[in-house]
Amino acid sequence: MDRPSYEGSGLVNLMASLGRAFGAASSHYPALDPEPELGLEEARTVILWIMDGLGDHYLARQPGSSLARDRVRVLTSVFPATTSAALTSIITGRPPRGHGVTGWFMYVHELGAVTAWLPFGPRVGKGQWSSIEPESAELLQRDPIWDRFQAETHVVQPSWLVDTPYSRAVTGRYARRHGYQGLDELREVLVRIAREPGRQRRFVYAYWPDLDTLSHQHGVDSAAVRDQFRSIDIAWQRLLDGLQGTDTVILGTADHGLIDTAPERTLYLGDHPELAEMLALPLCGEPRAAYCYLRPGTELDFQSYCRERLGTVCQVARSEELLAAGWFGPMPEHPKLRRRIGDWVLLPADGWVIKDRLVGEGRFAQVGVHGGASASEQWVPLIAARP
Known part of the structure; x- marks a missing residue:
């Protein structure tokens, strides 16, 4: 088993590096070590694109892709290596020990129930705890690291996700939220943000969920996942083309990889x-x-x-x-x-x-x-x- 790194080679450390680049250095978690020369401190815009489920092992099997060409190093996720825990670590800059989200299903003593955290409802049924106000919002609340950034901040998510209880609770006080439908519109939103006039620096968090969804449904090495990866890879290259001349650094990573079962x-x-x-x-x-x-x-x-x-x-x-x-x-x-x-x-x-x-x-x-x-x-x- 591989224990995740929180000492310099993990997602938490990536966020510490971003925090330092935007004037919000962490007092608890070190930056990446060694830290790649990415120019984060000087760039006018930094985009962090989370491609849910894109494991490093999978990317290594796509050597001719644009994403493999631009890979600079490997990181570890968190434990457990799952969306609810890892995304919350990326958003807050804290490991699960610090933010308290420990899996898809959690026993939440305050509610007296096993809870699906991201949908924020009981494990069985279609209800949501968000009807309990304001207590439910307080339970979900996790202050994002970018609330402390000396920058204009943006959160870009699928339209169906952007206004969920979890998304609202972790977006923060200052970030502008943007919804999109499909990879083409995601790319258009990111290019538009980077090209908006203004002198203030910008940080953009973007999230794409479909590779993970298709891997759950069909398996990591399925044709559906291969097709989805090719679509993401094309979108990455087109995004780079659209960002020419904008003084932008674009980072791509994932919350976790996957493994097949039977x-x-x-x-x-x-x-x-x-x-x-x-x-x-x-x-x-x-x-x-x-x-x-x-x-x-x-x-x-x-x-x-x-x-x-x-x-x-x-x-x-x-x-x-x-x-x-x-x-x-x-x-x-x-x-x-x-x-x-x-x-x-x-x-x-x-x-x-x-x-x-x-x-x-x-x-x-x-x-x-x-x-x-x-x-x-x-x-x-x-x-x-x-x-």
């Missing part, structure tokens, strides 16, 4: 009723990193069962030990973090997942998965160009 590599909790009986809550976190909340008095039985029945395909670790070993990042610590990582963490082997099923949920159907600690999930590229 039905025969899926551990269903329903096939392990003894294990299920030891749990006080449904599995939380991710199918590749599942938090277990144990019923009192079951810890020894839990360890024995996992060692004897799951040991060849699933490691198990105390949550406190992973925390102490730095998997969730260094201090300072979010006050609710320890309630959100359970007692133990199940870590399936590469290509394996573990999943439970609640009333009202369908059968697990993802092909591409993430959240674990394999290099395919953890390693993401840093891509950079100055047109």
